[in-house]
Amino acid sequence: MNVAVIGGGGREHALVRKFSASDRVETVYAIPGNDAMCDVAEVISSISETDFEAIAEICTNNQVEWVVVGPEAPLSEGIADYLEARNIKVFGPRKEEAKIESSKAFTKNIMEKYDIPTAAYQTFTDYDAAYAYIESVGAPIVLKKDGLAAGKGVIVATDMDEALSGLDELMQDADNPIVIEEFLEGEEFSLMVLVNGSYTHAFEIVAQDHKRAFDNDEGPNTGGMGAYAPVVHIPESIRQEAVERIIEPMAKAMVEEGLDYFGVLYLGAIVTDNGVKTIEFNARFGDPEAQVLLSLMEDDLVDVLEDVDRKAPFTLTFSQGFKVGVMLASSGYPGDYTKGNPVDFDAVREKSFVSGLKRDGDEWVTSGGRVLLVTGEGQTMEAAIDSAYAHVEQVEFDEKVLFHRGDIGQHAINKQ
Structure with a gap:
């Protein structure tokens, strides 16, 4: 076919x-x-x-x-x-079902109606009302642009100055609502789920993304600076709790709302003292989690799609060991950056996934903010991290025009 x-x-x-x-x-x-x-x-x-x-x-x-x-x-x-x-x-998913990602207010309203665990929130279209709300609840607090923002429309404000400057940034467009949420403390993870109406098949392993631009989770939010899987310090019981308390109820809720979701549902979740809660839903595979998870998946993806289409039971098989991906990004990302900078990744091309490179004659040059995810694998997390960074060392580029985090996957080591 x-x-x-x-x-x-x-x-x-x-x-x-x-x-x-x-x-x-x-x-x-x-x-x-x-x-x-x-x-x-x-x-x-x-x-x-x-x-x-x-x-x-x-x-x-x-x-x-x-x-x-x-x-x-x-x-x-x-x-x-x-x-x-x-x-x-x-x-x-179709346009109406894709609002699960394109409108955070739409999704929050469904979760509230059907008692699906998530952060407490309020939606605002009026700047003064949002300002007053932030002053009343204080920081830390989370501000989210309601529409699509390529993973960069979220501000996790640790103090009032950050919160109010974030409000200024996100409400520049008066027609675009923002969602203000309580800050949740805990361990985050990404779970990919295949959905067909009320039928769901959650991936048997979870991944962790690294959203912040710089080491130690500092700097602005990005579309993702690296990922790894599996996340063995998050037990199977937590994944199962996410399926039973969030995924299955959300699929049923969408059906109740007259929606017919068909595709990948990405759950960004957090393990809190009060159980697993929803951070966000996306209407497609996560990036860079997909690069890592699909590399580990041993199944034929066509067979998987057809099983989901038929609503048939199946089990996904993932290769043994660990996979780590490190994102090389243009200096300045997620803000302004230059394009057209040469990168030579031929030595690790089979280990890499291209996000923002194009051919210019005989060389590759940058064409986006996130440029290249370089991966490594190993039977231990330490070996996978070492492999990924060894492969990064084989990529030739000017360190003034590209950067990467040096701690992708290190959290997993710290949790051992």
Whole structure:
């Protein structure tokens, strides 16, 4: 069969590789893809991820049986609705269901209605009301932009100065609501769940992302500076609690609300003194968690999608050992940064997933904020960390134009 992957980042690079490894897949179409996918897919860079008409034409003309959507933007704009209306099968939620990510207020309201554990919150469209609320509850406190923000629309304010400056930043657009939440203390983790209506299959292992830009979880929030899996210091009982108290009730709640979710549901959760609570939901695979988890998954992804489509029971198999991914990012990210800086990663290309690189003649140059996830593996967490950073050392770049965290996975060592 033929498969299409929508998107052009590292998550999509991982999806393309996974599909290309399937004996059941003849051709993978990456739309728009990136230059690093050319060895495993037919890259159609001339079509954007939101040009639904052109995507539909490509899929129809090439007898594509599955379209898998990576990023949140085309999902929130209705790519699944558009393609399904043309009898093209899509793994990814429709526009209304994708509001689980595109509107934090929408999702919080469902969780409140169905008593799904999450942080206490208030939604604001009025600056003065939000200001007064922050002054009344104090810090630490969490401020979230209601719409999509590529993982950067969250401010965890540890004091009042940060909270009020964050309010100024997030409410520059008066038409965009913000959600203000209580700050939750505890251990965070990411759980990927395959959903078809009330049917759910949660991944058998969890991952941990590193959101902050710099070591020791300092600096601004980003789209993710690294990830690792499995997280063995979070016991199976916690994963199961998340499934029973959050995932299954949320799937049933969406059905009750007249929604029909089909795709990946990303749960960002936190282990508190009062049990597991929801930090966020996303309507797609996490990035960079997907790169790590799909590398560990031994199953054929086509078989998995078809099992979910049929609502059939199955078990995912993950390879033994640990996987660690370290993100190289452009200096200045998540703020302003320059593009066009050369990077040589040929020595570790098979261990890397490209987010923001493109070909320029005979060399690779940067084209985004997050540039390259370099991975390593090992039978112990220590070995996987050492492997990942050894591979980072093999990437050639000017240290003035790229940076990375030096402590990805170290938290797992500290928790042993």
